[in-house]
Amino acid sequence: MGAEPTRAHGSAAGERPLLDVADLAVSFDNTSAPGAPRVQAVAGVNMSVFTRQTLAVVGESGCGKSVTAMSAMQLIPCPPGRYDRGTILFEGRDILSRSEREMLDIRGGKIAMIFQEPMTSLNPVYTIGDQIMEAVLLHQKVTPREAFDISVKSLEDVGIPKARERMEAYPHQFSGGMRQRVMIAMALACRPRLLLADEPTTALDVTIQAQILELLKQLQETRDMGMMLITHNLGVVAENADVVCVMYAGRVVEYARVFELFDRPLHPYTRALFASIPGVRDSKHRLTTVDEVVNDPAQFRKLPGADRGVVAWWPFMPADARPALMPGRDEYALHQIEPGRWVGCWRTEEIEGNPSPRPELTFRRSSAGAGSDAASGAGAAVPSAGAMRRSPAGTQ
Amino acid sequence: MASAIAPANPTAAPEAISGIEAMRGVGAQRARGFWADAWNRVLRMRTAVMALVWIGSVAVLAVLAPIIANAQPLWLEHLQPVARGDQAYSPLWRSLTATDLLLLFGSPIAVLAMWLPMRTPRSQRLAALIVLSVLSILAAAAFQLFTGWIDAPGRSERVVELRSWMRTPSEWWRPIALAYALMLPLGAVATLLPFTRSWWTRALLVIAVLAGVAMACGARSTASRTNYDAIVMSEARGEIRTVSTLVPWSPDRTRSELILVPPLRTVAQAFDEKLERLTESVDRAKLAQARAEAAGRRVDAMRAEDDQRQLARQRSQLETEWRRIEQTSFAGRRFILGTDSNGVDVLSQIIWACRLSLSVGFVSTGIALLIGITLGALMGYFGGWVDLLLFRVVEIFMAMPVLFLLIVAAGVLPRNTYVMMAIIGCVSWTGAARFTRAEFLKLRGQDFVQSCRAVGLPLPSILFRHMLPNGVTPVLVDASFAIAAAILAEATLSFLGLGPDDQASWGKLLASATGQTGTFLWWLAIFPGMVIFLSVLSYNVLGGALRDAIDPKLRKAAH
Numbered sequence: 044m045g046a047e048p049t050r051a052h053g054s055a056a057g058e059r060p061l062l063d064v065a066d067l068a069v070s071f072d073n074t075s076a077p078g079a080p081r082v083q084a085v086a087g088v089n090m091s092v093f094t095r096q097t098l099a100v101v102g103e104s105g106c107g108k109s110v111t112a113m114s115a116m117q118l119i120p121c122p123p124g125r126y127d128r129g130t131i132l133f134e135g136r137d138i139l140s141r142s143e144r145e146m147l148d149i150r151g152g153k154i155a156m157i158f159q160e161p162m163t164s165l166n167p168v169y170t171i172g173d174q175i176m177e178a179v180l181l182h183q184k185v186t187p188r189e190a191f192d193i194s195v196k197s198l199e200d201v202g203i204p205k206a207r208e209r210m211e212a213y214p215h216q217f218s219g220g221m222r223q224r225v226m227i228a229m230a231l232a233c234r235p236r237l238l239l240a241d242e243p244t245t246a247l248d249v250t251i252q253a254q255i256l257e258l259l260k261q262l263q264e265t266r267d268m269g270m271m272l273i274t275h276n277l278g279v280v281a282e283n284a285d286v287v288c289v290m291y292a293g294r295v296v297e298y299a300r301v302f303e304l305f306d307r308p309l310h311p312y313t314r315a316l317f318a319s320i321p322g323v324r325d326s327k328h329r330l331t332t333v334d335e336v337v338n339d340p341a342q343f344r345k346l347p348g349a350d351r352g353v354v355a356w357w358p359f360m361p362a363d364a365r366p367a368l369m370p371g372r373d374e375y376a377l378h379q380i381e382p383g384r385w386v387g388c389w390r391t392e393e394i395e396g397n398p399s400p401r402p403e404l405t406f407r408r409s410s411a412g413a414g415s416d417a418a419s420g421a422g423a424a425v426p427s428a429g430a431m432r433r434s435p436a437g438t439q
Numbered sequence: 440m441a442s443a444i445a446p447a448n449p450t451a452a453p454e455a456i457s458g459i460e461a462m463r464g465v466g467a468q469r470a471r472g473f474w475a476d477a478w479n480r481v482l483r484m485r486t487a488v489m490a491l492v493w494i495g496s497v498a499v500l501a502v503l504a505p506i507i508a509n510a511q512p513l514w515l516e517h518l519q520p521v522a523r524g525d526q527a528y529s530p531l532w533r534s535l536t537a538t539d540l541l542l543l544f545g546s547p548i549a550v551l552a553m554w555l556p557m558r559t560p561r562s563q564r565l566a567a568l569i570v571l572s573v574l575s576i577l578a579a580a581a582f583q584l585f586t587g588w589i590d591a592p593g594r595s596e597r598v599v600e601l602r603s604w605m606r607t608p609s610e611w612w613r614p615i616a617l618a619y620a621l622m623l624p625l626g627a628v629a630t631l632l633p634f635t636r637s638w639w640t641r642a643l644l645v646i647a648v649l650a651g652v653a654m655a656c657g658a659r660s661t662a663s664r665t666n667y668d669a670i671v672m673s674e675a676r677g678e679i680r681t682v683s684t685l686v687p688w689s690p691d692r693t694r695s696e697l698i699l700v701p702p703l704r705t706v707a708q709a710f711d712e713k714l715e716r717l718t719e720s721v722d723r724a725k726l727a728q729a730r731a732e733a734a735g736r737r738v739d740a741m742r743a744e745d746d747q748r749q750l751a752r753q754r755s756q757l758e759t760e761w762r763r764i765e766q767t768s769f770a771g772r773r774f775i776l777g778t779d780s781n782g783v784d785v786l787s788q789i790i791w792a793c794r795l796s797l798s799v800g801f802v803s804t805g806i807a808l809l810i811g812i813t814l815g816a817l818m819g820y821f822g823g824w825v826d827l828l829l830f831r832v833v834e835i836f837m838a839m840p841v842l843f844l845l846i847v848a849a850g851v852l853p854r855n856t857y858v859m860m861a862i863i864g865c866v867s868w869t870g871a872a873r874f875t876r877a878e879f880l881k882l883r884g885q886d887f888v889q890s891c892r893a894v895g896l897p898l899p900s901i902l903f904r905h906m907l908p909n910g911v912t913p914v915l916v917d918a919s920f921a922i923a924a925a926i927l928a929e930a931t932l933s934f935l936g937l938g939p940d941d942q943a944s945w946g947k948l949l950a951s952a953t954g955q956t957g958t959f960l961w962w963l964a965i966f967p968g969m970v971i972f973l974s975v976l977s978y979n980v981l982g983g984a985l986r987d988a989i990d991p992k993l994r995k996a997a998h
Binding site for chain 2: 168
């Protein structure tokens, strides 16, 4: 099984990914004690984002989601941090080998980022207009007057009323939701190719959260942009993502199309995540914890090919339950279990003998049809306007 | 009930608006920036306003010193027709130096540029003004250096040729053109500094400012020393009529007859008192001689006779001098705060010394801020070995005793204002560096700094455009105290006789309060001492007010 069948599986054969993270490993100096081992925040991550696609990266705190996103902009502070290995191809060129000067153009210009905390992400001493215009002037060859118009337009795009007057307002005059809109306007004013949204709605209340995500979805469609959505919220994933990447301890444990993942999670950890969501109709005294699922050896046997030696990777698996590994190699490998589905596995002889292609899924919700089949209680609703806009784009 | 919901008069401003309406922009007002807000809070404090009034009047006196206190007449008119020169002219205007001209014309323009409502925001105008005034100071200093160099004796043929080319009286434009040509490289550098948004505004401003500086410097490229007494004498002869300034004295006008005149005496009174004292002395000498002769002490009698003769000669000299000037306006001039041991008016010295005090305070603090903020920003932002290394430098400078360093430097280096400013600035930057470092350490982890980096802003912009305004407040408070400290340092040095020797200084005046005979001259202690005290107090009060206005914790406690 080579790379070709996987590519063919996508809707547009041969489409190049916008962002292609390959075997990325990032570690940090542990300054707590001299001579302490480095902290391996990311240990060999693979993922890819295509234009107009939303890749959701989920996982618990500290699993390396944000570090992966920050690496895509070379924003990891180095000395404490270090890029150990791997490449991050953006539009076909490696981000990590670029100089700081080249990165200044890419940051904000081609790749933009939205942060978690809208309350503190804006500089309190400058007006909204100043801050958006600075980014526009930096990345686009325009006069200040044109930059002003672009900024007003981008504020209007994110749904801020009276945008022209609001250009003169300071961040403290805005509510959290409006500040996040301003952040989005700032990020999108330069029409980036890729948007890294690092928990863009965590600090907002649920109604604003829905508005912001809807807005991001719309803007992504109209602007032909790829998006990496980092979140803890599986509901957000179900509603917005095209492809999901579940991470744990700096590694990808599962990588699949959103509907397939929600329908049939393969890795025990993913199953545990779903099991821990309280349902409205279940009556339980205690919620199922992740530990309960992943400590159950039976869960690991459910993986297709478990009898052949394809065992899901889990760092806390007892030594006697682990399969025989390839000596001298990394214990972990991202394996394609079936077409379009990847699961992090122990590197056994079976897996070493059947090398699998790197995870690449060009899937987008609309091109897969109505998308209602896999909604599976998560209430996934595809915006109809978005779908209509999408169809002519697909024929081009 | 419906009337309660819908206002009776829709055009009238509603009493209260809901949050939803506020979000739609109803009743939105233009917000004041952080600095405007802080400034308004400073202006609400009475002591701070008083301090500002004092600092403002010192600044006004410093700018207007040559017009307020000058021994040169404001206007001079020849009563008879003259063959050569002007019938009537202003000797004061002719005596103004390039610096005086720049200050007199530049300050009103700067004040207007700050106060007139313009489209450019005030902060940007302030930045432009600071850059342009530093540029004009540097340009004027460069031209002064140049003229000093070509005027020095023993220059080569070519330089002498240049000198005579420059000073051809009929070609007045030559020194101006030369000055402008000399200043162009500085202007090119200044255009590169990003103090306004578009480069052509910068170029335009720089060209205009340099033209002004060149005109002032070129027109006053030769210093003309005037003889003050000549004017008095021709007035006594009835040749001219003069109009003098408010305080008709200059710090460089000395008269040996008018030493240590107490306050509020006119020249006539001073002469009278002196004549009276001399008469008394002559009488005393006569008495002594008579006593010695009666006692038959020949040597003492001869000595007393000598004394008496000498005193009588002095007296007659003084009297003839007095007769010469008796009828002039000079005789009616008043020493409001008395004179010092050189016979120089104290008030005029105090007024002129405002310049020294202000310039030492601001320039040395400016130098200190420049060094301190740059190093502090680097330390705080990068941390690690940069911090480790630079903080050791800070510690070295903190260990230096500034006053002793200044005393040594005053002994070794040329004694002028610039050296003094540079030394005070170069050793007092550690406070600014430490405050900036602490603020940057706090700020560098904040989200907006991260988002600045994610937008792709270059490092200088992140450091100085985005982080600095958020962390500059403690530095500003510190700067206010640093200005006070610099003024005190200058006063101390001048008091010790190590200040710039060609300029009036408050400290120098204070030093002459104890006369050579050990007498205490109260007016020489109280007035300059008061001015020093008020200035230092003002800067300290202002610094405290600024801190109160900025510190959110104190602000909450006040409400």
